Amino acid sequence: MNICVFCSAADLDERYTRPAREFAELIGKGGHTLVWGGSDSGLMKVMADGVQEVGGRLVGVSVEFLAHKARPGADEMMITRDLAERKAQLLSRADGFVVMVGGSGTLDEATEILELRKHGLHSKPVVLLNTAGFYDGLKQQFQRMEAEGFLPLPLTELVFFAEEGVGAIAYLEEQSGLVPPGAGG
Numbered sequence: 260m261n262i263c264v265f266c267s268a269a270d271l272d273e274r275y276t277r278p279a280r281e282f283a284e285l286i287g288k289g290g291h292t293l294v295w296g297g298s299d300s301g302l303m304k305v306m307a308d309g310v311q312e313v314g315g316r317l318v319g320v321s322v323e324f325l326a327h328k329a330r331p332g333a334d335e336m337m338i339t340r341d342l343a344e345r346k347a348q349l350l351s352r353a354d355g356f357v358v359m360v361g362g363s364g365t366l367d368e369a370t371e372i373l374e375l376r377k378h379g380l381h382s383k384p385v386v387l388l389n390t391a392g393f394y395d396g397l398k399q400q401f402q403r404m405e406a407e408g409f410l411p412l413p414l415t416e417l418v419f420f421a422e423e424g425v426g427a428i429a430y431l432e433e434q435s436g437l438v439p440p441g442a443g444g
Contacts, residue, residue: 283306
């Protein structure tokens with residue numbers, strides 16, 4: 260499976276890097292490919308290192324103004340003209356999405372992918388990986404949106420909230436038909 264991960268290129272502390280590395284190893288050991296923003300810095304680097312060190316594949320999609328930060332040695336690296344083209348490439352190359360901790364760029368990618376899913380423009384599974392409770396507030400906001408009628412489909416059909424990488428991988432594999440429902444991962 261090609262798993263697209265949206266995450267920060269910032270250098271973060273261990274409460275975020277340790278779970279990211281563990282999740283990256285699950286991707287690589289599971290025979291999956293990491294599709295990511297292509298950066299060789301911050302949490303993006305942690306993810307790429309973790310996947311590559313256990314034999315997983317890396318497909319990066321960077322953008323011209325960040326090309327100088329692109330990871331050397333990725334299995335595939337594409338440089339797009341702008342962020343809109345980058346997001347379109349990430350969507351087209353992914354079988355599922357995981358939103359990890361990040362800033363406004365990560366939030367932009369997450370909301371676009373969720374908006375497209377909401378309107379039926381893709382049916383790929385989306386997971387918000389809620390490391391260290393990072394997305395507690397966003398989860399609460401989505402629950403309010405659902406309760407007050409702002410979402411045209413149930414929140415559970417829009418996004419899955421996982422507290423750990425194991426849950427994220429299990430959900431993606433189940434949704435993609437790699438693991439029978441209820442069989443675990």
